[in-house]
Amino acid sequence: MVNLASKFQAQPWWLLLVSSLLVSNIHPRANAEPQVPCYFIFGDSLSDSGNNNDLATTAKVNYSPYGIDFPEGHTGRFCNGRTMQDIIVQLLGFQEFIPPFATARGQEILKGVNYASGSAGILNESGQQLVSI
Ligand SMILES: *[C@@H]1O[C@H](CO)[C@@H](O)[C@H](O)[C@H]1NC(C)=O
Helix, strand or coil: CCCHHHHHHHCCHHHHHHHHHHHHCCCCCCCCCCCCCCCCECCCCCCCECCCCCCCCCCCCCCCCCCCCCCCCCCCECCCCCCHHHHHHHHCCCCCCCCECCCCCHHHHHHCCECCCCCCCCCCCCCCCCCCC
8 A cells, every 4th residue: 555645755757746836826917817816915025115204203215225236226115125015916916016005096996906004014013113313
């Protein structure tokens, strides 16, 4: 009798097959509808795309060198280029990035809104480690 569990452990080919199937399902398709109708984002600075720009907070990054590798320059993303959310949105087939809540207007909110805000957290003390100048 074949022990199936040990056979799968010895041969990682099935893991390669499963992961390539997963990856092949999120290929960007030009001029096609996105794979999901809308995409809403909640998070902190890892996903923020500009919600803090006009807030009274020191957690702002709408200046250089942030965004140095982003086509529009510094947009309020806490990194040099695209956030992981931007990359996921592109892989899902959206033609535009999901707009930040601060600037989202009209029909575009039907495709999704990015509510992520740098220094956000679930605890009252979240973001208090930030240095104020
Ligand atoms: C967080 O702050 C709010 C407002 O001051 C307070 O009502 C709440 O009890 C606090 N929560 C905790 C877990 O301390």
